[in-house]
Amino acid sequence: MNKFTLPLLGIAAIALPLALPAVAGAQSSGGSNYQANLNPVADNMVDGSGTATVSLSGNQATISVTANRLLDSAPHAQHIHIKGSGECPKADAGHMHNGHVAISTTDGLPAYGKIGSSLTTKGDTSPGSALAVDRFPSTGSYHYTRTITVTPDVAQQIRANNAVVVVHGIDYNHNGKYDNVLGPSELDPKLPQEATAPAICGALNAMPTGAAGTGDGATQHTHGANTADLLATGLGGAAVAALAGTLILRRRAAAKR
Ligand SMILES: [Cu+2]
Structure with missing residues (x-):
């Protein structure tokens, strides 16, 4: 002021x-279109970025995610998170993981909330598919689009500008693969922490009616x-x-x- x-x-x-x-x-x-700028999650040594849009009609959501410069030839789980603070975790959300400060998926929960929808390429999109690694994009740069039915909870949270798009999978030590530099994932100990940690993140916010993009x-x-x-x-x-x-x-x- x-x-x-x-x-x-x-x-x-x-x-x-x-x-x-x-x-x-x-x-x-109005306000049935939502967008997010996906920025690197703090602490996680990510160079990538992206954008996401959601067009919501009732519980039908057409979702697009564009991601750039993530780890190539590796699955990238992606979700709509809900019921957190509607934001991405800041650097102070990081904890020690195998001796390195990083933000795991769990570390980010207070900021972005739990998983509401899994943005899979096919089949189930519930939280149960959170780590369905064979049904997520698996290149470093990609454009994803799919129309899915979301739960009333997810639709409500999107309309409340309290939903967050998170793309997972980082290469913390930049060695070209998911390895155990950060230890095992707390979500599934069979997966490296790098495979499930959040990479890029953005809060969905309503686009002004009739002023798309401006x-x-x-x-x-x-x-x-x-x-x-x-x-x-x-x-x-x-x-x-x-x-x-x-x-x-x-x-x-x-x-x-
Ligand atoms: Cu997620």
């Missing part, structure tokens, strides 16, 4: 009751202004209401961090 926005807050507070129904209306009428939220602002026009008179009420809407959205965004 700067000295310019501070005096406007008083005006925004007056406009808030006008803007609130408009913002709520915009959310219920992140501008223009449609929501227009909606808010139109509603306020009917209610407010004089002194640029519409602009103030739009500003209040912006502040609400920013505060929500800030609260998510």
Whole structure:
């Protein structure tokens, strides 16, 4: 907040009751598309990155995941995680694993939550397929897309902007394979920790309706202004209401961090 926005807050507070129904209306009428930027998980020596999108209609979800520069010729389990803090683990989530600080899947649970859907290439997509290593992408760079039925829990968490996409499988010591540098996985001791540790991660957030890819939220602002026009008179009420809407959205965004 700067000295310019501070005096406007008083005006925004007056406009808030006008803007609130408009913002709520915009959310219920849209917001069925979600996106995440997948960034390297802290501590895990990952250079890769990616993106994910979810288009949700009822409990039908069309999910796309693009991953780049992960370990090649190795399976990458990928999931929608839910009911955590809706974020990716930070460096302080790391623990010692065979003498090395790294973030295992379990270490990240408070941040991203438990597995809601397994983004397999075929067959079952329940948490039971979390480590179905023969049904996940197995190249370092890939584009995955599949339409699946998610549970009501998963759909609700996506709509609440509290779902996180996680792609697993790291090469901590950069030797070109999953080995036991971090010891065995706590999820399945037959697998190396490297095979199940989170590699890239991103929180899914709603894309503004009609502003796909711009992140501008223009449609929501227009909606808010139109509603306020009917209610407010004089002194640029519409602009103030739009500003209040912006502040609400920013505060929500800030609260998510
Ligand atoms: Cu996962």
